[in-house]
Amino acid sequence: MKLKILAFGITKDIFGASEKKMEFQDDLNVSQLKERLEKDFPQLIKLKSYFIAVNEEYAEDNQIIIDTDEIAIIPPVSGG
Numbered sequence: 001m002k003l004k005i006l007a008f009g010i011t012k013d014i015f016g017a018s019e020k021k022m023e024f025q026d027d028l029n030v031s032q033l034k035e036r037l038e039k040d041f042p043q044l045i046k047l048k049s050y051f052i053a054v055n056e057e058y059a060e061d062n063q064i065i066i067d068t069d070e071i072a073i074i075p076p077v078s079g080g
Contacts, residue, residue: 001027001067011050014043028058030054031061033071050075
């Protein structure tokens with residue numbers, strides 16, 4: 001399965017691009033995607049938190065991802 005993953009904010013710097021294409025052997029859930037991302041991009045672990053959005057909605061760790069889903073990495077946001 002091939003996924004296009006969109007990156008925003010600091011995650012764009014970590015990925016070195018605004019999007020990454022990644023290949024996975026099997027179907028996976030959000031938690032498994034996070035594990036793979038943190039393995040391939042260890043700087044993600046240093047973030048206080050980040051969110052995964054699937055089809056423009058925040059996703060729970062157990063949500064299944066399919067190859068047609070739009071995936072985005074949302075970094076922590078601060079402001080006031």
